[in-house]
Amino acid sequence: MDNAICRGKLHGPAVFFRRGADYQWPIQFISDNIAQWGYNAQQLVDQGWRYDALVHPDDVTGLRNELDLVMKKRAGQYTLHYRIFTADQRVRRVVEFGTYYLENGEGAHFEGYLLDSTRYEDMEHKLREVEDHLEKLTGSSLAGIYIIQHDRFVYVNERFAHIFGYQPEELMNQPATIIAKPGDEALMLDTLRRRIDGEPGSSRTYQNVHKEGHLVDVEVLGNRIIYRNEPAVIGTVIDLSATGETYRRLKLADTILHHTNEGVAVTDAKGLIQWVNPAFTDITGYSLQEVEGMNPRILKSQRHKPAFYQNMWTSLAKDGFWRGEIWNRRKNGEVYPELLTINAIRDESGSIIQYVSVFNDLSDRIKTEELLRHQKYHDSLTGLPNRFLLMDRLSVAISRAYQEQRMLALMFLDVDRFKRINDTLGHVVGDELIQAFSQRLVETLRDGDTVSRVVGDEFVILLDMVPSDEAAATVATKIVKSLTRPFSIRGHEIHITVSIGIGLYPEDGKDPETLLKNAEVAMFQAKKYGMNNYRMYSSAMNQRARLKLELESEIRSGLEKNEFFLYYQPQVDVLRGVVESAETLMRWQHPQRGLVSPGEFIPVAEETGLIIPMGLYTMRRAFQQAKEWKEKGCHHMILSFNLSPTQFQQQDLYEQIRWLLAQTHADPEMLEVEVTESTTMMDPEFAAGVLKQIKKLGIRVAMDDFGTGYSSLALLSRLPVDKLKIDRSFVTGIETSHDKQAIVTAMVGMAKRMGMVVVAEGVEKISERDYLVEIGCDLIQGFLYSKPLPLEAFQEYVSRQKNNNPIEG
Numbered sequence: 001m002d003n004a005i006c007r008g009k010l011h012g013p014a015v016f017f018r019r020g021a022d023y024q025w026p027i028q029f030i031s032d033n034i035a036q037w038g039y040n041a042q043q044l045v046d047q048g049w050r051y052d053a054l055v056h057p058d059d060v061t062g063l064r065n066e067l068d069l070v071m072k073k074r075a076g077q078y079t080l081h082y083r084i085f086t087a088d089q090r091v092r093r094v095v096e097f098g099t100y101y102l103e104n105g106e107g108a109h110f111e112g113y114l115l116d117s118t119r120y121e122d123m124e125h126k127l128r129e130v131e132d133h134l135e136k137l138t139g140s141s142l143a144g145i146y147i148i149q150h151d152r153f154v155y156v157n158e159r160f161a162h163i164f165g166y167q168p169e170e171l172m173n174q175p176a177t178i179i180a181k182p183g184d185e186a187l188m189l190d191t192l193r194r195r196i197d198g199e200p201g202s203s204r205t206y207q208n209v210h211k212e213g214h215l216v217d218v219e220v221l222g223n224r225i226i227y228r229n230e231p232a233v234i235g236t237v238i239d240l241s242a243t244g245e246t247y248r249r250l251k252l253a254d255t256i257l258h259h260t261n262e263g264v265a266v267t268d269a270k271g272l273i274q275w276v277n278p279a280f281t282d283i284t285g286y287s288l289q290e291v292e293g294m295n296p297r298i299l300k301s302q303r304h305k306p307a308f309y310q311n312m313w314t315s316l317a318k319d320g321f322w323r324g325e326i327w328n329r330r331k332n333g334e335v336y337p338e339l340l341t342i343n344a345i346r347d348e349s350g351s352i353i354q355y356v357s358v359f360n361d362l363s364d365r366i367k368t369e370e371l372l373r374h375q376k377y378h379d380s381l382t383g384l385p386n387r388f389l390l391m392d393r394l395s396v397a398i399s400r401a402y403q404e405q406r407m408l409a410l411m412f413l414d415v416d417r418f419k420r421i422n423d424t425l426g427h428v429v430g431d432e433l434i435q436a437f438s439q440r441l442v443e444t445l446r447d448g449d450t451v452s453r454v455v456g457d458e459f460v461i462l463l464d465m466v467p468s469d470e471a472a473a474t475v476a477t478k479i480v481k482s483l484t485r486p487f488s489i490r491g492h493e494i495h496i497t498v499s500i501g502i503g504l505y506p507e508d509g510k511d512p513e514t515l516l517k518n519a520e521v522a523m524f525q526a527k528k529y530g531m532n533n534y535r536m537y538s539s540a541m542n543q544r545a546r547l548k549l550e551l552e553s554e555i556r557s558g559l560e561k562n563e564f565f566l567y568y569q570p571q572v573d574v575l576r577g578v579v580e581s582a583e584t585l586m587r588w589q590h591p592q593r594g595l596v597s598p599g600e601f602i603p604v605a606e607e608t609g610l611i612i613p614m615g616l617y618t619m620r621r622a623f624q625q626a627k628e629w630k631e632k633g634c635h636h637m638i639l640s641f642n643l644s645p646t647q648f649q650q651q652d653l654y655e656q657i658r659w660l661l662a663q664t665h666a667d668p669e670m671l672e673v674e675v676t677e678s679t680t681m682m683d684p685e686f687a688a689g690v691l692k693q694i695k696k697l698g699i700r701v702a703m704d705d706f707g708t709g710y711s712s713l714a715l716l717s718r719l720p721v722d723k724l725k726i727d728r729s730f731v732t733g734i735e736t737s738h739d740k741q742a743i744v745t746a747m748v749g750m751a752k753r754m755g756m757v758v759v760a761e762g763v764e765k766i767s768e769r770d771y772l773v774e775i776g777c778d779l780i781q782g783f784l785y786s787k788p789l790p791l792e793a794f795q796e797y798v799s800r801q802k803n804n805n806p807i808e809g
């Protein structure tokens with residue numbers, strides 16, 4: 001547990017701890033506010049205290065068994081109830097909200113916080129105890145009470161002042177040493193300092209000085225408190241010159257005052273306040289001076305009707321007792337509920353002489369209950385729902401999804417290599433990173449989604465309303481993308497990635513546990529496949545992802561085994577009746593699947609970068625073929641080859657081509673590169689540069705799929721293009737579509753003016769061909785003449801065309 005985080009919470013009731021998980025339970029960290037139980041945090045750590053020394057002996061074995069269970073289940077959150085001893089041997093009940101950490105560079109340990117639940121659990125019990133004491137209390141002679149802060153009195157009650165011959169006002173803000181016996185000042189100040197440091201006090205007798213100069217024998221008991229947000233010493237003083245019965249009563253009063261959190265007010269028979277305790281002041285905001293002699297009516301809240309108070313007085317007169325919940329008003333105006341018990345105190349003759357009221361501030365209890373509930377269901381570091389609450393919401397969501405017959409998605413997230421961040425930058429940064437990350441997640445997702453922290457760097461997200469597995473995948477992608485922005489933590493710029501596993505209801509699990517388990521399995525898959533990614537547990541999408549991976553490895557081995565080769569599709573000069581050029585198109589002779597078209601493998605090759613070796617391979621083939629034809633005397637044939645976007649963007653593309661030319665001795669005049677319009681549009685400046693270089697080598701340039709990229713004419717004019725290939729989508733059905741006719745006519749006219757050769761792609765019908773030839777297309781490529789053909793078939797096709805001039809469709 002990180003100190004900085006604890007520091008921020010020190011004023012709260014939660015005591016943060018971190019202790020080793022070995023048998024000794026060494027305390028590695030404990031927050032300063034363990035002082036509430038009388039311990040000094042620094043000492044516990046420095047003196048190497050064992051945690052079991054704090055635990056009630058009867059509870060140690062039980063606690064060990066419970067924690068052994070937690071450890072068997074490995075990392076996880078837990079909640080335990082047991083008792084501890086305070087430094088002054090009081091027993092407090094605590095709730096421990098902890099997490100077990102298996103390893104994090106420092107060995108296994110427990111981390112978490114403790115909440116004192118004694119008050120809440122024992123309230124009823126204690127109330128009865130206090131009542132019993134008060135029955136015996138006459139209230140007329142109570143102990144002197146003081147609070148000393150910065151060595152000065154900041155509060156004294158009347159009794160205290162009287163013991164030393166003062167009025168309370170006279171002592172306020174006076175140095176405490178005003179009552180010290182000459183020569184004892186240093187001793188007094190030293191004692192105060194030790195109390196402030198948390199050393200518990202015990203009753204001691206002293207001689208102090210009366211205002212008139214004589215010595216007074218007193219018994220003093222002081223302890224540390226927090227008063228107005230700062231440490232102070234509160235204590236009681238009993239005048240030992242009082243004797244016998246009085247003394248015993250005073251001791252009793254002293255005990256009660258030290259051990260009660262309940263507000264106490266004593267009134268006379270007429271109901272006027274004679275005395276109140278410090279807890280009364282804490283709760284109501286009124287000091288003794290302010291209320292002495294007043295009617296408790298000043299506390300009335302207006303929430304109750306007059307009949308309520310009448311009932312109260314009736315039962316007090318009849319039974320001498322009243323108990324109920326009542327709403328009162330604090331000095332600051334705040335209205336609060338309290339559980340109030342009033343006892344009438346009678347003299348020997350039986351007539352009422354005083355009333356003693358004891359009350360608990362219930363708003364505190366309500367707050368504690370809320371706090372406990374919140375802490376039971378939320379993660380302390382991020383405030384996000386924890387595993388309990390997640391599982392709760394998940395089972396509700398599942399039964400709703402079941403009724404409505406729809407799906408939901410559960411995502412398991414794990415921060416990649418988080419341990420490394422913790423190890424190199426420390427836990428403080430690690431914890432703050434987890435906080436910032438959880439914030440980022442919440443911002444990225446919608447309000448209805450539940451983001452929960454399960455443990456450490458693991459988060460689970462419940463998407464209640466997802467229409468499809470694709471939608472869940474989209475959310476996962478959104479999360480992965482949101483992390484491209486780095487985190488800035490304590491001057492460190494930190495980039496993190498996550499691995500996400502997705503489980504879908506009902507496919508991947510019909511109950512919360514199975515669904516969560518399968519989402520986690522999918523997360524491990526994502527980790528295995530390189531992190532910074534997501535995976536579905538099963539489902540069609542996963543199938544697709546698996547296929548893709550399979551395909552990738554098959555492409556690799558296919559390249560090694562020479563399973564790729566070229567088909568050739570003729571481009572025919574209709575008027576002259578010759579095959580003027582041929583486009584080379586890749587094919588894959590797959591051992592099981594047979595002939596595979598580029599549409600199936602090129603996208604994967606592009607994504608994985610395999611297109612580069614593949615492209616080199618086909619370019620070499622095309623170049624070699626050109627060289628072979630030239631040697632056979634067929635040097636008029638132009639052979640084109642395609643370049644995909646990834647190929648085109650390579651820095652050394654020009655070098656590659658130049659090198660291939662040198663190696664194959666191909667004649668560049670016979671070669672033509674095909675680049676799509678959209679490839680060149682990504683960065684026209686760059687494209688122009690590359691194409692100009694290629695052209696300088698003597699290779700011609702064709703603009704492929706023209707018309708689909710919506711580029712401007714101005715752009716086209718800046719590129720060194722020799723040939724324009726009109727996309728099939730404009731060709732199909734052109735003879736009947738006026739729109740297509742208008743567009744293609746314009747394209748052809750423009751290309752001609754720029755001196756380009758125009759090819760129409762995908763021509764399947766004579767009517768299409770006739771229209772295209774009429775408006776000026778030079779070449780026709782399409783199934784009308786020929787499908788792409790293997791080398792021999794193509795060569796046959798060419799020689800056949802030569803013999804039956806002119807070509808007829």
Ligand code: C2E
Binds near residue numbers: 642705762
């Ligand atoms: P593309 O460059 O537009 O190639 C023309 C595609 O249209 C070829 O598909 C061809 O078979 C098809 N085609 C030709 N005439 C007709 C017709 O009359 N009707 C119909 N329906 N289709 C026709 P293919 O061979 O499947 O190639 C698809 C795409 O794969 C090519 O589109 C090209 O972008 C890419 N490709 C093919 N070979 C290579 C290669 O070696 N390198 C790279 N980078 N890409 C290639």
Ligand code: CA
Binds near residue numbers: 583674704
């Ligand atoms: Ca092409």
Ligand code: CA
Binds near residue numbers: 704705761
């Ligand atoms: Ca094309």
